[in-house]
Amino acid sequence: MSRNISRIVRDLPKSGIRDFFEVVQTMSDVISLGIGEPDFPTPWHIREAAIYGLEKGHTGYSSNLGLPRLRRSIADHLAARHGLSYDPLSQILISVGVSESIDLALRAVLEEGDEVLYHEPCYVSYAPSIALARGVAVPVATRAEDGFSLTAEVLRARITPRSRVLMLNFPTNPTGAVLLGDELAKIAALCVEHDLLVLSDEIYCELIYDGIRHESIAALPGMAGRTVYLNGMSKAYAMTGFRIGYACGPEEIIDAMMKIHQYSILCAPMMGQEAAIEAIEFGAPDVEKMRREYERRRNFIVGALNDCGLPCLKPKGSFYVFPRVDGTGLTSTEFSLRLLREHRVAVVPGTAFGPGGEGYVRCSYATGYDRIKTATEVIAGFVKSL
Amino acid sequence: MDSLIDILKSDARASAEDIARRLGGTPDEILDRIHQLETSGAILGYQAVVDPEKTGDSDVTAVIEVKITPERGGGFDRLASRIAKFEQVISCYLMSGGYDLLVIVRGRDLREVARFIAEKLSSIEGVLSTATHFRLKNYKVNGLLMEVGADSPRLAVAP
Numbered sequence: 191m192s193r194n195i196s197r198i199v200r201d202l203p204k205s206g207i208r209d210f211f212e213v214v215q216t217m218s219d220v221i222s223l224g225i226g227e228p229d230f231p232t233p234w235h236i237r238e239a240a241i242y243g244l245e246k247g248h249t250g251y252s253s254n255l256g257l258p259r260l261r262r263s264i265a266d267h268l269a270a271r272h273g274l275s276y277d278p279l280s281q282i283l284i285s286v287g288v289s290e291s292i293d294l295a296l297r298a299v300l301e302e303g304d305e306v307l308y309h310e311p312c313y314v315s316y317a318p319s320i321a322l323a324r325g326v327a328v329p330v331a332t333r334a335e336d337g338f339s340l341t342a343e344v345l346r347a348r349i350t351p352r353s354r355v356l357m358l359n360f361p362t363n364p365t366g367a368v369l370l371g372d373e374l375a376k377i378a379a380l381c382v383e384h385d386l387l388v389l390s391d392e393i394y395c396e397l398i399y400d401g402i403r404h405e406s407i408a409a410l411p412g413m414a415g416r417t418v419y420l421n422g423m424s425k426a427y428a429m430t431g432f433r434i435g436y437a438c439g440p441e442e443i444i445d446a447m448m449k450i451h452q453y454s455i456l457c458a459p460m461m462g463q464e465a466a467i468e469a470i471e472f473g474a475p476d477v478e479k480m481r482r483e484y485e486r487r488r489n490f491i492v493g494a495l496n497d498c499g500l501p502c503l504k505p506k507g508s509f510y511v512f513p514r515v516d517g518t519g520l521t522s523t524e525f526s527l528r529l530l531r532e533h534r535v536a537v538v539p540g541t542a543f544g545p546g547g548e549g550y551v552r553c554s555y556a557t558g559y560d561r562i563k564t565a566t567e568v569i570a571g572f573v574k575s576l
Numbered sequence: 577m578d579s580l581i582d583i584l585k586s587d588a589r590a591s592a593e594d595i596a597r598r599l600g601g602t603p604d605e606i607l608d609r610i611h612q613l614e615t616s617g618a619i620l621g622y623q624a625v626v627d628p629e630k631t632g633d634s635d636v637t638a639v640i641e642v643k644i645t646p647e648r649g650g651g652f653d654r655l656a657s658r659i660a661k662f663e664q665v666i667s668c669y670l671m672s673g674g675y676d677l678l679v680i681v682r683g684r685d686l687r688e689v690a691r692f693i694a695e696k697l698s699s700i701e702g703v704l705s706t707a708t709h710f711r712l713k714n715y716k717v718n719g720l721l722m723e724v725g726a727d728s729p730r731l732a733v734a735p
Contacts, residue, residue, distance in 0.1 A: 233663070
């Protein structure tokens with residue numbers, strides 16, 4: 191390959207999801223359970239707030255950290271909902287989606303060769319973001335018998351003197367796992383013991399089921415000073431295209447992240463920030479309505495997949511299920527490709543989320559109920575034919 | 577004369593078998609025709625008509641007269657559809673007479689309706705004025721009287 195491209199980028203694998211969707215793009219009439227974004231349009235009052243801002247000519251830059259009113263709204267929301275306390279003037283940064291915040295945080299804290307622990311299967315961007323920040327990615331494999339949640343025991347075995355950061359994503363994309371109660375407290379204690387910084391990506395925290403309450407590691411005693419809390423508007427408020435995320439944490443780290451952000455991005459889009467204010471202040475009923483619909487769909491798809499012979503846990507969060515397909519004798523990729531080519535239903539091979547995903551596929555239920563029903567009937571027929 | 581739409585307008589839950597008996601044809605043909613009406617947008621939805629006093633509903637409903645500035649090209653359409661898309665708006669009509677739009681709004685409480693009018697509706701570029709009237713009591717909704725037994729009592733058998 192051309193010497194114009196840096197070694198780090200040359201060595202970076204392309205996202206497994208992208209590869210797969212190249213194939214999907216060439217086909218018509220595909221029912222997709224592969225999409226990681228809500229199928230609901232953004233609630234109208236939120237879209238209208240963006241239109242209103244445009245009409246009034248609010249089209250300039252905002253402060254680098256983001257609109258002060260948005261930061262205040264986020265601080266109030268986090269205090270009321272999750273018991274987290276952040277100073278809106280110095281401890282909150284508005285970014286272009288959570289992805290940017292992850293990148294900023296890693297670049298702000300890592301020295302070359304620092305090790306970053308994260309649980310796997312996990313979201314596709316973690317390992318590449320760590321590599322781009324010149325860190326060393328250390329995946330910690332989670333187990334189906336733990337519901338793909340992280341345990342302190344499994345984590346401890348992977349900690350070394352070079353360990354610097356632990357990345358958490360609960361509820362998890364792609365498995366829907368949650369991390370709560372005693373195990374969360376044990377992991378927090380491990381972080382204190384080994385002086386680890388935590389990047390906690392809680393983008394799915396509003397999408398949690400069975401009456402469970404989400405818990406943030408940042409709210410545990412002694413953790414606020416060593417946690418960067420990451421969240422955003424995309425999943426809960428169905429606002430993926432607005433590109434608004436945020437990072438909250440110790441002033442020193444937010445300030446360092448801001449330095450990178452101001453040179454590379456300057457500020458998150460104004461239109462998205464104005465929409466986000468409306469969403470955070472008045473969007474709670476919309477979130478609850480969508481959450482209830484996701485819960486109904488989850489109950490259906492878990493039952494349907496188990497019935498057709500693909501063992502599937504009932505995840506407590508996010509909008510994904512992660513059924514096992516190794517009983518069919520096919521690999522994740524073979525299963526997904528044949529299901530797509532022969533039956534026009536798209537799921538994502540588990541291997542896109544790390545080697546631990548072999549034997550599984552990710553199905554998103556952020557798709558209308560009727561389509562989920564049809565897709566599971568097709569999957570049942572396919573599994574039977576194998 | 578009965579048509580499929582007339583039957584469904586008075587009883588959306590009439591079964592395909594019943595309708596087939598009244599109009600002729602098979603239940604499957606009736607279901608096909610209903611499906612066509614739904615996909616073409618001729619039938620937009622089916623809703624229960626409830627008496628809020630019996631369901632214990634504390635929703636607040638207001639009727640708002642809105643004057644707006646028509647625009648070149650679209651007249652009242654763009655603004656009307658922007659207003660109509662709010663979840664709180666349950667009906668929105670273009671009117672003749674002293675104002676332009678009649679907007680019926682429902683909220684969980686007075687605060688929600690007041691916020692909608694002050695922060696959303698009145699602040700839209702092109703909205704000139706609003707006059708709000710709150711609903712106090714329902715007597716008849718969608719052709720249905722609120723009291724049970726409102727019909728005059730008649731003997732089951734009469735000479």
